[in-house]
Amino acid sequence: xxxxxxxxxxxxxxxxxxxxxxxxxxxxxxxxxxxxxxxxxxxxxxxxxxxxxxxxxxxxxxxxxxxxxxxxxxxxxxxxxxxxxxxxxxxxxxxxxxxxxxxxxxxxxxxxxxxxxxxxxxxxxxx
Amino acid sequence: xxxxxxxxxxxxxxxxxxxxxxxxxxxxxxxxxxxxxxxxxxxxxxxxxxxxxxxxxxxxxxxxxxxxxxxxxxxxxxxxxxxxxxxxxxxxxxxxxxxxxxxxxxxxxxxxxxxxxxxxxxxxxxxxxxxxxxxxxxxxxxxx
Amino acid sequence: xxxxxxxxxxxxxxxxxxxxxxxxxxxxxxxxxxxxxxxxxxxxxxxxxxxxxxxxxxxxxxxxxxxxxxxxxxxxxxxxxxxxxxxxxxxxxxxxxxxxxxxxxxxxxxxxxxxxxxxxxxxxxxxxxxxxxxxxxxxxxxxxxxxxxxxxxxxxxxxxxxxxxxxxxxxxxxxxxxx
Numbered sequence: 252x253x254x255x256x257x258x259x260x261x262x263x264x265x266x267x268x269x270x271x272x273x274x275x276x277x278x279x280x281x282x283x284x285x286x287x288x289x290x291x292x293x294x295x296x297x298x299x300x301x302x303x304x305x306x307x308x309x310x311x312x313x314x315x316x317x318x319x320x321x322x323x324x325x326x327x328x329x330x331x332x333x334x335x336x337x338x339x340x341x342x343x344x345x346x347x348x349x350x351x352x353x354x355x356x357x358x359x360x361x362x363x364x365x366x367x368x369x370x371x372x373x374x375x376x377x378x
Numbered sequence: 379x380x381x382x383x384x385x386x387x388x389x390x391x392x393x394x395x396x397x398x399x400x401x402x403x404x405x406x407x408x409x410x411x412x413x414x415x416x417x418x419x420x421x422x423x424x425x426x427x428x429x430x431x432x433x434x435x436x437x438x439x440x441x442x443x444x445x446x447x448x449x450x451x452x453x454x455x456x457x458x459x460x461x462x463x464x465x466x467x468x469x470x471x472x473x474x475x476x477x478x479x480x481x482x483x484x485x486x487x488x489x490x491x492x493x494x495x496x497x498x499x500x501x502x503x504x505x506x507x508x509x510x511x512x513x514x515x516x517x518x519x520x521x522x
Numbered sequence: 523x524x525x526x527x528x529x530x531x532x533x534x535x536x537x538x539x540x541x542x543x544x545x546x547x548x549x550x551x552x553x554x555x556x557x558x559x560x561x562x563x564x565x566x567x568x569x570x571x572x573x574x575x576x577x578x579x580x581x582x583x584x585x586x587x588x589x590x591x592x593x594x595x596x597x598x599x600x601x602x603x604x605x606x607x608x609x610x611x612x613x614x615x616x617x618x619x620x621x622x623x624x625x626x627x628x629x630x631x632x633x634x635x636x637x638x639x640x641x642x643x644x645x646x647x648x649x650x651x652x653x654x655x656x657x658x659x660x661x662x663x664x665x666x667x668x669x670x671x672x673x674x675x676x677x678x679x680x681x682x683x684x685x686x687x688x689x690x691x692x693x694x695x696x697x698x699x700x701x
Contacts, residue, residue: 260487261460261463261464261467262456262457262460263457263460263463264460266446267445267446270446270647271649274647274649275649308484308485309487313484338475338485339472339474339475339476340474340481340482341479341480357475358397358467358468358471359392359396359397359468360396360397361640362649363649363653366649399640399641399644400637401633401634401637444641447644
């Protein structure tokens with residue numbers, strides 16, 4: 252049972268991420284989507300997921316705040332979080348990895364770059 | 379000023395090539411024309427300002443199709459707007475990352491608008507009209 | 523070298539199930555080689571394309587679809603399916619797109635070929651497993667049909683394998699929930 256939550260205020264971006272995951276052959280039973288951090292927490296209250304992919308700059312609650320909420324929760328902290336953001340600054344990437352993100356990928360990226368990053372994260376989780 | 383101009387060139391190439399499978403074939407003189415869709419993001423932090431992109435519906439459709447992996451004529455209005463917004467967001471992030479990689483920024487959600495003849499970027503500090511295979515892309519950048 | 527050499531010329535395409543074969547194409551320059559392989563039915567195929575869009579010359583595209591990325595790639599895949607390949611199993615690798623002439627413009631034909639190939643594959647719903655593109659060296663590549671190995675060399679160095687490691691997810695995976 253593989254359930255992935257994609258958090259991004261851009262529906263186009265959510266669609267691209269879903270497409271990459273599907274075309275890469277990752278067996279995914281369900282894609283859940285949220286348009287920002289608050290929306291994501293609401294989804295996570297109802298559903299259990301195996302992987303969270305999140306943007307940073309979003310309305311209401313950004314990805315950094317969402318990540319902090321996730322790692323503070325005894326159940327949610329076990330779920331790997333991959334941050335995907337247009338923020339290319341060193342401080343942001345460093346801080347989010349320190350808080351507990353499993354990976355940080357900067358937009359723009361080519362589809363295979365995203366797939367490789369995801370493979371690394373999943374192998375680390377399984378390994 | 380020259381810095382921002384070169385930065386915009388570099389960032390536009392990076393973003394268009396990696397996420398849109400497109401590229402800048404040149405820069406066009408003059409003002410953008412026609413009915414256009416624009417997306418504007420403002421940013422705060424180490425620097426403050428705004429970035430705007432604007433393109434005709436047909437250029438944006440072709441760009442959106444490349445981004446989404448769809449055929450050119452299969453892109454909805456909602457997808458067009460979402461793609462325009464994401465283009466502005468990612469381009470802004472790329473510019474800021476080059477401008478100040480050791481800085482910190484927050485980028486606001488994009489504002490979408492219809493505009494004509496480049497009105498959306500007319501008042502901006504740096505203005506570019508990139509020639510793409512899909513048509514042209516106007517970009518405006520102001521750093522306060 | 524043992525085994526059959528199946529040579530792909532410029533603006534050409536070959537698909538084979540001959541387990542003893544290597545499909546090879548030479549001196550890619552700004553051209554792009556698209557190599558595909560089904561590891562289950564061991565169908566191998568390679569396209570050597572020259573130009574990005576067939577709209578550049580529809581008459582030529584009619585006579586030889588392999589010249590262009592947007593007509594050549596679908597033709598390559600169709601031939602592979604006819605030989606027993608399945609889309610979701612195909613391992614796809616690309617090579618070439620070098621900048622071979624001294625060019626003032628930043629948007630040279632090699633780069634344009636590369637972007638168009640990637641766009642065509644993305645729209646077709648196919649992921650690229652490995653690539654070696656850009657730069658200035660002209661590449662020669664071969665695909666071993668039995669093993670699926672994709673090897674590349676340039677004037678600069680010895681033959682090297684591209685994209686040797688197929689990850690676990692290519693075989694499919696299921697993630698378990700943390701209890």
